[in-house]
Amino acid sequence: MIVDTHQHVFWHGGNDRDLIADMDAHDIDAAWLLTWEAPSVEEAGRHGHVFNPAHARPDGTHDGMPLSDVLTACERHGGRFVPGYCPDPARPDAPALLESACRMHGVRVCGEWKYQMLVDDPRSLELFRKAGQLGCPVVVHLDVPYLPDAKTGEPNYCPLWYGGTLDNLRRAAEACPRTTFLGHGPGFWREISADADAAAQMYPDGPLAPGGRLYDGFEACPNLHADLSANSALGALKRDVEHARGFLRRYADRLLFGRDMLGGALLEFLDSLDLPGEVIEKLHSLNALRLVPPAPPS
Numbered sequence: 001m002i003v004d005t006h007q008h009v010f011w012h013g014g015n016d017r018d019l020i021a022d023m024d025a026h027d028i029d030a031a032w033l034l035t036w037e038a039p040s041v042e043e044a045g046r047h048g049h050v051f052n053p054a055h056a057r058p059d060g061t062h063d064g065m066p067l068s069d070v071l072t073a074c075e076r077h078g079g080r081f082v083p084g085y086c087p088d089p090a091r092p093d094a095p096a097l098l099e100s101a102c103r104m105h106g107v108r109v110c111g112e113w114k115y116q117m118l119v120d121d122p123r124s125l126e127l128f129r130k131a132g133q134l135g136c137p138v139v140v141h142l143d144v145p146y147l148p149d150a151k152t153g154e155p156n157y158c159p160l161w162y163g164g165t166l167d168n169l170r171r172a173a174e175a176c177p178r179t180t181f182l183g184h185g186p187g188f189w190r191e192i193s194a195d196a197d198a199a200a201q202m203y204p205d206g207p208l209a210p211g212g213r214l215y216d217g218f219e220a221c222p223n224l225h226a227d228l229s230a231n232s233a234l235g236a237l238k239r240d241v242e243h244a245r246g247f248l249r250r251y252a253d254r255l256l257f258g259r260d261m262l263g264g265a266l267l268e269f270l271d272s273l274d275l276p277g278e279v280i281e282k283l284h285s286l287n288a289l290r291l292v293p294p295a296p297p298s
Contacts, residue, residue, distance in 0.1 A: 001285040002026075002284045003030045004023070004031040004258055005031075005182070006139060006260045007033055007260065008260070009033050009070065011052065014262070016073040030080055030081065030082060032108075032258075033081045033084055035084060035086055037063070037066065037086065037087065038063060038064030039115070047062070052065070067085045067105070070085065079294075079295075085101045086098070087127070089117060089121065090115070095127050098127060099130060108292045108295070109137055109138075110134075111139025113127075113139065114162050114185075116161060116162060117163070119140055119142070119168045119172050120175065125175050128179045129178075133178070137180040137182055138182065140169060140181055141185040142165070142168075142169060143160060143161045144161060144187040145164065148197070148198060148199075163185075165187060166213050167213075169181065169188070170224070174220070174221060180225060180291055181223060181225065182227050184227050184232070186232040190204050203231060203232060204236075205235065225256065226255055226256070227256045228266060229258030230260035237269065244273060245275065248275060252282045255283055
């Protein structure tokens, strides 16, 4: 069995039928469908061309990926999808909205948290604590606010930042010990290498420097997990294939298969590593089913 723990619907020109066809083509049994709310004051409107045009705002901004699209896909395709939802934590009613979504619509995942707010902001912590009470794992996207200039080393501001740094996520995990966090995104996976602070690219490549802060985060926070989705995770693993084998074995109980796109690139890479069967089974489905068990028949 394979569970894709990081997926979206009605984006990049594809609809729910396209997603199901792609899942079938790669023998993926189920997927967590995540929202990405886009407050009008944020820069996410720059991504409007990849979102569902039905949610474009007259002022040129965009609603992003709302809960309504997730629920539409879930209603059409039964048990193939697990609904996720993460309301804007700047809303004072965000924890109540998450709880209502769980009770009214069967939401099982708090995600995707992708906001231009520090992930350890008190408003986010309140939402995360509610997610922990509801048994919802939280999927967090990190994009760092600054990258060093390749020539001078001076910090360059990144307008499309989300969440802050791994240190912010670690503080959130420590503040919410009953909540399970899944790290995701370039700001998270760059920390697999100890030279992350010196990397001028959003997606670093080249040899890994041992001792990345990602290891410290996993060791300090037993509630910190990660999904293997997108080019951020796949690119980080491909930087050193031997390191990837050891990393996936070491944290086999904390890593979850996820794509954040279509296609079989991650499956092909995992297959190429010749990992033990029990490790592959944990990555493919067992960890996901432990965090979000199958819903009982209605």
